[in-house]
Amino acid sequence: MKESIKVFAPATVANVVCGFDVLGFAVNEPGDEVMMRLTDKHGITISKITGDDGRLPLDPKKNTVSVSVQHYLQSIDRADIGLDIELHKKMPIGSGLGSSSASTVAGLFAIKTLLGDERDPSALLPFAMKGEEMACGHGHADNVAPALLGGFVLIRSYEPLDVVRLPHPPGLWCAIVFPDVDVPTREARQIIRNKILMKDAVTQWGNIAGLVSGLFMQDIDLIGRSMQDVLVEPVRSMLIPDFYEMRKMAMDVGAVSFGISGSGPSVFAFTRDEETAKRITSKLQAHLTSIKIGSNGYVSTINDKGPRVLG
Template sequence: MKDTIRVFAPATVANVVCGFDILGFAVDAPGDEVIMRRKAEPGVTITKITGDEGRLPMDAAKNTVSASVQHYLKHIERTDIGVEIELHKKMPIGSGLGSSSASTVAGLFAINTMLDEPLTRDELVPFAMKGEELACGSGHADNVAPALLGGFVLIRSYEPLDLIKLPYPESLYCAIVFPDVDVPTRDARQMIRSKVLLKDAVIQWGNVAGLVSGLFMKDIDLIGRSMKDVLVEPVRSILIPDFYKLRETAMEAGAVSFGISGSGPSVFSFARDEETANRITSRIQKHLSERQIGSLTYVSPVNGEGPKVLG
């Protein structure tokens, strides 16, 4: 067993427009890092958090990273183990890019690797979902599953949990813009309607099926045509300044698709190449700047690897 390990876990784009709570994919950047060290006395403690501006709890029972590691150690009956955790936030909190997910996954991947992998990555997902439940009140898997498994993941079912890794076009690039506005995940979830019209559900089913088919066929045009959301986006887009103007800007810059990442406020586009993705982010950022709204941008292919050991 290693005494010290450093792990990176990636940000993720959840929902992927039409796949609310059932689709997500990982990106290369941004992401979070965890440094984990063995200690003599049993238990899990957090010794340091950076990059969070003091927003995250140091209490091991309340922090998503340490709490999920505690659940994990109890499950594998190794509560005799003691670890100290340093969490280094390398991505913005409340961005809609799976910030809590990246932290939690980094911690779980670190402890599992440190103990010579008693569980598979798939088996780690429920523990990561516990962390999500602590962070935003809902233990969904559309961030944690792709963060752990890498690539595109479909959650076919939650009870029982049934995860399916999907193929995707290797040339696909993701252009992400995180506007400097506040959209808390809990609030964004509460806006969603609990009942939908059958005609809207039929449209949504067709789009989800089309998106999955497009990924399997590596048909970027079909992927683009299918990324339309008639259920959640019309409500959540209200929270994002100039959402439809941003979409128009992205599409004019060559985007294949445009939508909200997770619960927002980050927005993302698919592009056929890196050059187009960079053009999309720069034009959206320029538009936001003209509205006196700051933003961060990220351009990345789909990350097929998931978490990785840095040292």
């Protein structure tokens, strides 16, 4: 049995514009890394967290990674085990890129691999959702499921949990820009209306049906036409600096679609090639600089494998 392991898990884009709370996909960059080591002591310790500017708790009872790993260990009657965790954040916290999900999934995949548990990674989903519940107050799966399974994932239902992995066109690229402003997930959720118009809901489910069809048909045009959100984006975009200006810039450069990643403030665009994705991140980041907002930019293909062992 291995004594220690290093695991990467990917950032994720939840909602995918027209699939609020039910769709998400994983990217190859950014992502978080967890280093995990079996120890002689009893219980879990977190010896180090980097890249978080001191914002995440080292207390294993309060950190989503250790909490979800603890739930997993209890489920297999191994809560007696000794573990030390190092968490290396490689993406901003509170960015709308599934930062806590990436850490949690990396931790769960690390312990699963260390213990030689050969079940399908989807067996980890309930434990990852426990981590999400702690991080965001909701046991949502639209970040953890794609982080764990890779690719595009539909959460058709929560009770019972029904998760469907969707295909995608091979040549799809993703440009992501995180404008460094504060949009807490809880508040981004609170501003969404509880009641909506039936006619807007019909528009939305026509679009998600179109998006899912486009993913199966490898029809990037249909994917682009379908990625419209008449319900959530009009509200959440207010929390993102110059959202509609950024959209226009991205579409003018040749984006297939543009929208908010999760609850924001990160935005993302699909493109047909790396070059266009790079042009979009540079253009948007230059614009954010011009209005005195810092940013991170990422260009990536879709991550199809979920977490992976680095060493």
